[in-house]
Amino acid sequence: MNDMDYPQTIDFLFNRLPMFSRIGAAAFKNDLDNELALCKFLGNPYTKFRTVHVGGTNGKGSVSHMLASVFQSAGYKTGLYTSPHLRDFRERIKINNDPISKEFVVDFTGRVGALITAIEPSFFEITVAMAFEYFALEQVDIAIVEVGLGGRLDSTNIITPELSVITNISYDHMNMLGDTLEKIAFEKAGIIKPAIPVVVGERQPASSAVFEKKAAEQSSALSFADQQRFIADWKFENHKLVAEVTTAHSNDKQYYHLDLTGIYQTKNLLTVLESVHLLRQKGWILPEDKVKKALSQVKKLTGLFGRWESIHQHPQVVLDVGHNEEGIRQITRQIEITDHEELHIVIGLVKDKEIEKILALLPRHAEFYFTKAQVPRALPEVQLAEKAHTLGLRGSPYPDVNTALQNALNNCSKKDLIVVCGSVFVVGEVTLH
Numbered sequence: 459m460n461d462m463d464y465p466q467t468i469d470f471l472f473n474r475l476p477m478f479s480r481i482g483a484a485a486f487k488n489d490l491d492n493e494l495a496l497c498k499f500l501g502n503p504y505t506k507f508r509t510v511h512v513g514g515t516n517g518k519g520s521v522s523h524m525l526a527s528v529f530q531s532a533g534y535k536t537g538l539y540t541s542p543h544l545r546d547f548r549e550r551i552k553i554n555n556d557p558i559s560k561e562f563v564v565d566f567t568g569r570v571g572a573l574i575t576a577i578e579p580s581f582f583e584i585t586v587a588m589a590f591e592y593f594a595l596e597q598v599d600i601a602i603v604e605v606g607l608g609g610r611l612d613s614t615n616i617i618t619p620e621l622s623v624i625t626n627i628s629y630d631h632m633n634m635l636g637d638t639l640e641k642i643a644f645e646k647a648g649i650i651k652p653a654i655p656v657v658v659g660e661r662q663p664a665s666s667a668v669f670e671k672k673a674a675e676q677s678s679a680l681s682f683a684d685q686q687r688f689i690a691d692w693k694f695e696n697h698k699l700v701a702e703v704t705t706a707h708s709n710d711k712q713y714y715h716l717d718l719t720g721i722y723q724t725k726n727l728l729t730v731l732e733s734v735h736l737l738r739q740k741g742w743i744l745p746e747d748k749v750k751k752a753l754s755q756v757k758k759l760t761g762l763f764g765r766w767e768s769i770h771q772h773p774q775v776v777l778d779v780g781h782n783e784e785g786i787r788q789i790t791r792q793i794e795i796t797d798h799e800e801l802h803i804v805i806g807l808v809k810d811k812e813i814e815k816i817l818a819l820l821p822r823h824a825e826f827y828f829t830k831a832q833v834p835r836a837l838p839e840v841q842l843a844e845k846a847h848t849l850g851l852r853g854s855p856y857p858d859v860n861t862a863l864q865n866a867l868n869n870c871s872k873k874d875l876i877v878v879c880g881s882v883f884v885v886g887e888v889t890l891h
Contacts, residue, residue: 464560467567468547471581492579493613496587499573503587503594507537509617510733513605513649514625514659515642519724520718521625521659522604524730529600530554531752532744537593537601539614541582544764544886545781551589555761558592566591582606586613600742610648620740622656622678623733624654625726627665628784639664655679655736659729683732686741690780698754701727712746715754716766720778721767722788722794724758727753764885766792772872774798774854775863775890779882783812786819791880793821798875802827802851802866804859806884807842808835816880817849824867825851827862831883860888 462470482860497504512522522540529536536554536781545548548557566588567574574584586606593601604611627643641663650656652670658669661682673680689777690711691702703712716723725790730753734744756762764779764788774796780789793801805812808831820826828843830836839855846853856862866876876886 462564462568463796464564465672467564469479470515471547471567475761479809482522488594488611490611490613490616492577492583493578493586493616496570496573496583497590497616499570500591501589506594507598508576508652509601509602509603509619510621510623510737511603511605511614511619511649512611512623512625513609513646514623515628515646515787516780517625517722517729518604518623518658519779520723520726520756520762520765521623521708521729522602522728523756523760524718525623525733526552526570526602526748527544527752527756527759528730528734528744529602529742531748532742534598534599534742537589537596537598538760539586539589539593539601541603541606542655542882544823544882549761550585551592552761553593553596553598554758558588562590562592565701569572579615583613594614605646605649608645609649610645612690614650615649619654620742621728621733621736622651622654623659624656624669625648625729627660627662628782640668643668649675650678653678653682654680655740656734657681657683657729657736659683659725661685674807679736681732681736683728684725685734687728689728692721699723699761701732703727710794712750717755717757718762718765719768720788721792723765726771728814737844745815753770764882769888769890770876771868773802773874773876775867775876776878777885777888778877778879779885780879781807781811783819786816786879790819790875793875793877796875798871800825800875802870802876803853803861804829804866804878804884805842805880806830806839806859806874807837807880808833808883809837810835813837813842813845817846817851820851822850824851824853826851826884827866828853828855829857829859829862829884831881831887832858836881858886860889861891 512518525537526536538552600638603614624646687705690704698715701714701724764777767777803824804827806829828839830839843855
């Protein structure tokens with residue numbers, strides 16, 4: 459395995475190992491044995507740096523990038539592990555926005571080659587071990603580690619972090635995590651560690667008791683972010699989302715200018731601010747001016763994209779990786795407050811989502827362009843169009859997102875709005891920038 463170059467190594471990782479984005483649930487392991495074996499072979503790199511662990515159904519990617527931006531702005535050497543990637547594998551593993559080197563990816567895969575043969579780990583298990591080894595060798599001050607799927611059995615869940623963060627709970631991956639919010643919350647709560655504080659973004663009737671029980675069992679201080687601060691007001695100004703944040707039980711008001719302009723980012727902002735508050739209590743030096751600056755340039759400092767990201771004007775073209783019921787709800791709310799004439803939606807979904815429930819949430823008046831990502835999990839565009847037509851949505855199927863997007867551009871006026879959504883993989887394949 460040592461004689462592979464970078465393209466061959468990536469091909470090996472993507473195509474030879476079980477990969478969730480490609481095959482779905484079959485790639486998901488129901489224990490941490492492989493991850494622990496890989497890390498033991500490497501000398502347990504995850505014990506050599508400090509971490510913040512971020513889980514939840516929606517928003518965990520944005521929150522992870524926002525926290526990385528805060529630590530980076532405060533002068534810390536900051537690792538960031540996220541998934542999935544949109545365009546380049548190396549997006550998953552970064553230090554201060556610099557992606558992991560191709561040489562390290564090749565060298566690492568060669569070093570663990572014999573173990574890969576012996577224990578047959580998944581793509582995700584290998585990638586997590588690679589990230590932890592890289593962060594340890596590069597001696598990061600802190601690493602923000604995003605949960606891949608669920609929490610309790612996720613490969614990242616071998617770490618003992620400074621802080622556990624759970625953004626929210628909604629329906630997604632129900633074939634693996636359970637078919638009620640309580641069951642999903644139980645899996646997400648699996649990242650709560652003994653005596654480690656935990657921030658939960660939203661207090662929700664169906665899930666709060668699950669978190670309270672788990673935190674009590676673990677003697678972990680639990681904080682619901684939306685009970686500590688609230689959004690008093692918001693507006694759009696100079697391509698930024700300006701949020702007025704009021705602290706509960708006081709008249710303290712702060713203004714944050716976010717470069718992530720989806721209105722749903724106000725929820726993520728509250729989660730980040732409570733996380734920063736608790737991290738300061740643990741001794742991290744995160745000055746308020748640096749926090750404000752960091753949150754105004756998350757995209758620049760961390761490379762985050764695909765979150766209500768406007769890539770073209772006249773007509774406005776927006777990319778959003780929202781791909782489950784709650785994600786689509788947030789997109790439809792954003793569409794309602796976005797000035798436009800006609801609405802065009804380019805959408806592709808993967809087979810293991812609640813297809814009919816997602817389609818039922820979409821605006822009936824839009825013109826749809828049904829497509830698919832170039833991954834085996836993608837629902838074929840003709841099947842998607844047929845399901846949509848039975849629900850009263852109008853539009854035609856296209857074999858790939860760029861063909862669909864080009865047809866939308868050909869079919870609209872300068873004051874129209876085009877939204878590309880439904881799958882991380884669909885958004886990642888867009889070539890218009």
